[in-house]
Amino acid sequence: MPTRHRLLASLVSLALVSPAFAQCGIGDITGDGVIDGADLGYVLGAWGSNDTNADFDSNDIVDGADLGLLLGNWGTVDVAAGSFPDEWIWGNPNCAIDPQIQVHQFNANTFILRQSLCTNFEGPFIYLLFGQDKVLMEDTGASNIALYTTVKSIIDQWLLANRKTSIQLIVSHSHAHGDHVFNDSQFAGKPNTTVVGTSLTAVKNFFGIPNWPNQIVDYDLGGRVVTVIPIPGHHTAHIAFYDHQTGLLLTGDTLYPGRLYISQWAPYKASIQRLVDYTADKPLCWVLGTHIEMSSTPGVDFPLGSTSHPNEHELQLTREHLLELNAAIIAMGPSPAYQVHDDFIIFPLVLALDNPCPDASPRMPDDEAMCMCRPKTVFEYRKLREALAK
Numbered sequence: 001m002p003t004r005h006r007l008l009a010s011l012v013s014l015a016l017v018s019p020a021f022a023q024c025g026i027g028d029i030t031g032d033g034v035i036d037g038a039d040l041g042y043v044l045g046a047w048g049s050n051d052t053n054a055d056f057d058s059n060d061i062v063d064g065a066d067l068g069l070l071l072g073n074w075g076t077v078d079v080a081a082g083s084f085p086d087e088w089i090w091g092n093p094n095c096a097i098d099p100q101i102q103v104h105q106f107n108a109n110t111f112i113l114r115q116s117l118c119t120n121f122e123g124p125f126i127y128l129l130f131g132q133d134k135v136l137m138e139d140t141g142a143s144n145i146a147l148y149t150t151v152k153s154i155i156d157q158w159l160l161a162n163r164k165t166s167i168q169l170i171v172s173h174s175h176a177h178g179d180h181v182f183n184d185s186q187f188a189g190k191p192n193t194t195v196v197g198t199s200l201t202a203v204k205n206f207f208g209i210p211n212w213p214n215q216i217v218d219y220d221l222g223g224r225v226v227t228v229i230p231i232p233g234h235h236t237a238h239i240a241f242y243d244h245q246t247g248l249l250l251t252g253d254t255l256y257p258g259r260l261y262i263s264q265w266a267p268y269k270a271s272i273q274r275l276v277d278y279t280a281d282k283p284l285c286w287v288l289g290t291h292i293e294m295s296s297t298p299g300v301d302f303p304l305g306s307t308s309h310p311n312e313h314e315l316q317l318t319r320e321h322l323l324e325l326n327a328a329i330i331a332m333g334p335s336p337a338y339q340v341h342d343d344f345i346i347f348p349l350v351l352a353l354d355n356p357c358p359d360a361s362p363r364m365p366d367d368e369a370m371c372m373c374r375p376k377t378v379f380e381y382r383k384l385r386e387a388l389a390k
């Protein structure tokens with residue numbers, strides 16, 4: 001069959017498949033708020049090339065997968081689009097180039113910050129979502145950086161651009177681990193600022209979630225509603241934010257391109273299912289976590305503690321990754337297993353005793369059948385990996 005006819009045939013067969021999930025705006029190349037014939041024409045014109053405008057899945061070729069995404073999103077765009085930088089600061093070996101914090105404006109009302117790996121190997125990401133009354137911040141970094149002054153200047157510029165005099169800053173957290181809360185003290189007592197506590201009780205009380213973890217609640221920033229989804233498993237008080245304005249799902253350390261450390265297996269599985277169920281009928285443009293530990297080579301992560309990530313994986317994951325994770329952990333049943341995927345690594349920190357930890361690590365206080373084995377050093381980590389690979 002000539003190429004053109006093959007193309008049309010595949011187009012027809014793809015069009016017959018109704019999109020399984022809600023649209024998210026991917027495919028609106030012309031930027032007119034609707035994915036239509038003009039965008040389709042552009043994709044067909046760029047067929048086989050590496051035109052980044054039409055290469056929606058960023059695999060360096062405009063092909064059937066991109067066409068499928070476009071057709072799956074066909075129609076009116078109902079989310080605010082945004083962009084990612086070509087590259088995040090990755091811990092340039094001489095550390096002379098990296099600023100302490102990279103500030104990226106995703107769109108007019110959304111900012112993504114990255115702490116330099118040169119300041120801390122965790123290199124966490126921090127998010128700022130502006131509504132009309134409140135700006136929601138997720139996390140405060142892993143070690144001492146000039147975060148307050150950076151955030152203050154972002155807020156001041158936003159206020160200027162929006163002709164406002166003040167906005168309430170809500171300093172919240174994906175979870176309470178040290179690499180996400182370190183600079184809370186910089187925000188304590190500052191004007192127009194609320195720092196949400198990090199305990200489970202504090203999180204439940206602030207957002208109004210008495211029925212944890214099964215209750216999902218909305219938090220209104222003023223013309224921008226963010227849904228708070230309890231997702232214990234990596235940490236007991238972990239939450240996700242789903243932003244209705246952008247179709248972004250902020251997943252913290254629960255799903256990101258790196259090692260998904262799981263301390264509570266059953267709650268983690270339920271949490272991933274909760275995310276899948278909640279987003280099933282909603283636009284889900286990107287899944288954004290708080291670290292990058294994978295390289296751009298599928299299945300290859302940087303060693304624990306690396307302060308330089310040359311050829312780092314991109315930050316943004318998709319709904320397909322969420323579904324891939326869910327299917328994998330469902331298949332494991334009650335027995336968590338170490339499992340390497342192209343874009344993330346399932347890394348249980350508790351293992352059943354018939355698959356013991358490589359050293360005499362303590363048992364879980366609430367479950368005698370499980371032992372804890374969170375690696376604390378690079379050497380422990382390597383040992384654990386070797387043991388798990390057997």
Ligand SMILES: [Zn+2]
Nearest residue numbers: 177179253291
């Ligand atoms: Zn973390």
